[in-house]
Amino acid sequence: MNSSAFDALLGPADVRELAAALGVRPTKQRGQNFVIDANTVRRIVRTADVRPEDVVVEVGPGLGSLTLALLEVAERVTAVEIDDVLAGALPTTVGARMPERAERFALVHSDALHVSELPGPAPTALVANLPYNVAVPVLLHMLDTFPSIQRTLVMVQSEVADRLAAAPGSKVYGVPSVKANWYADVKRAGAIGRNVFWPAPNVDSGLVSLVRRAEPVRTSASKAEVFAVVDAAFAQRRKTLRAALAGWAGSAAAAETALVAAGISPQARGESLTVQEFARIAENRDAENRVTDHRVTEHEEQAQQ
Known part of the structure; x- marks a missing residue:
């Protein structure tokens, strides 16, 4: 990479100069921490396996540090920014620092949680330094709304990264872990130091890689039905599934029937189950009714004999 290309990226002085010119101070309310290190954003792009096509x-491009690094490689970059000032300034920054790629950039001024469509071709990758306070909801919304996204790399708080990438049986395995696995194979993809941000956060950051499943989770239950089981199981994670799912199923007995029908011990806990097992439970929510109906039918047949 030649030096002129490197100069197009934002360094610490560039970030502070841009922020000062715009009157911007990163806010905790929106979880803003701007990356000030060009080597870090290049590393993120490499780790994300961003390709020329x-x-x-x-999501959350801020002043454009990662945006510019993505534009160096990708065919097209669409940034989603909620902040009025940042959204207004980013196209100008791209045009000034990377004019030859500016036509490949698009800005969507919106809350990412409410985005339902994007301009241009369907996205193939999601790469973002996600605002820490809404990282998981934004990630799940984007994966659900844009099934064309095949590869994702997000930078999130280290603790959140651990939760997203956790396997069944882990102490931090929970709702984010299961729901992310509904869409993709998830793994930790590295750590990011605090000194590459301005302002430096008081927590560590981690990279999470998500590669969309070649085959979706096979189930007759809907995503909403499966996620309802997941939410119920972890709302009272210290309880057995028989107790934790009582409200979801209508009673502890109904929950036990559904669990047995799904081939899962009623004494198990949510943190031991895979997303496929949660799906099986969702499929068997009406197992008690089916058992009752079967018994009624048998009784009627016996009465007729």
């Missing part, structure tokens, strides 16, 4: 969507 990729259409990348970025």
Whole structure:
């Protein structure tokens, strides 16, 4: 990479100069921490396996540090930014620092949680330094709304990264772990130091890689039905599934019937189950009714004999 290309990226002085010119101070309310290190954003792009043919969507681009690094490689980048000032300034920054790629950039001024469509071709990758306070909801919304996204790399709080990538049986395995696994194979993809941000956060950051499943989870239950089981199981994670799912199923007995029908011990806990097992439970929610109906039918047949 030649030096002129490197100069197009934002360094610490560039970030502070841009922020000062815009009157911007990063806010905790929106979980803003701007990356000030060009080597870090290049590393993120490499780790994300961004390819020349990729259409990348970025959430929370801020002042444009990662945006510019993505534009160096990808065919097209669409950034989703909620902040009025930052959204207004980003196209100008891209045009000034990377004019030859500016036509490949698009800005969507919106809350990412409410985005339902993007301009141009369907996105193939999601790469983002996600605002820490809404990282998981934004990630799940984007994966659900844009099934064309095949590869994702997000930078989140280290603790959140651990939860997203956790396997069944882990102490931090929970709702984010299961729901992310509904869409993709998930793994930790590295750590990011605090000193590459401005302002430096008081927590560590981690990279999480998500590669969409070649085959979706096979189930007759809907995503909403499966996620309802997941939410119920972890709302009272210290309880057995028989007790934790009582409200979801209508009673502890109904929950036990559904669990047995799904081939899962009623004494198990949510943190031991895979997303496929949660799906099996969702499929068997009406197992008690089926058992009752079967018994009624048998009784009627016996009465007729």
